[in-house]
Amino acid sequence: MKSWSPIGKDGVQYYPNTWKGRSNVYGLWVKGASNTMYYNAAGYSQSKVGSPYNKNFFNKFSTSSFYCSQLAWRSWEQQGINIDYNKFDTVVSPMEVVKSGNTTIFYSN
Template sequence: MHFKNKLIALTITALSISSLPIFAHASNGTQVGLLDLTSSEVQEELAKEEKETKFNKEQRSKAKKRKEINNLDDLKKNAPEKYKEIQNEQAKLTALASSGKMGTVGDILITYDNETSGWNHGHAAIVRKNNDYIVEAWPKEGVRVYKNNWGNRFDSAYKFYVKGADDTDFNNAQKYAYSQLGKPYQLNVQKHFTDAYYCSQLVWKSWYEQGFDVDADGGFLVTPADIDDSKLTVEY
């Protein structure tokens, strides 16, 4: 399918799955809080994001590390409680592998497997205080709490902490995501819009509220690949 046709399909799908009330219209004819998917700037970014996602997915499938694995010194200094949690998690990797549970409080989880409503950019979530659970924005259900079985749920599964964050930041990031429970899922929302979310936007906004912009390119959209590529996210 050509990109233009994919864009039209994305627009129709995004609008049809939303349970949002009708927005007031802005003076330029677009709905308040929504991206204008007909604009050349947004179309260009959609094309760029698609290429970045494809590149990341291919590199991951070749088992090439795109980021240096951190030795956790940053966490040990800035977030000692989280450092202890990660040490405990690492010691239980064999047991955790059977459950698929990944990450600790405030961590970002990413996969490139998922295709959501024609959106071929993967999926992202944030780990709850009790890492038995995650918070994610999911089609038709909106922002929800879900069982943390990320490693079993997806073939490709990655976990990241945010560099420079302290224990309070990690805790508050997941609290922010949790505070958005029940809000609807919508793909074509502006990044700072908080009446509806798509998956990576919810994760990005939760950390942005703590003072960390984990969008690598600062565009109209934020994808799992943008979060993966951010200098502030560290895979472990």
């Protein structure tokens, strides 16, 4: 949604890293992931730049549009690691990714 986008664009975009100036922020490691898996997950996410924003939060399975935590989940799902806390629903929220048994917090503010 362009109204809240710091660069005025909709959908999956490159954004500046502004973690230091924010609150309620988490940096996560994915447990058991190799460097190759990190590289491939990042590559998957990068390949989706320009994809539209997924306004249907109840469909995490979409591969044509994405919301933020859905894209992170899908990128890791492609690597064989499910980072969703509640694995049996159709939504993945940021806090579900934080609470997942497959992630660990390395940074919080």
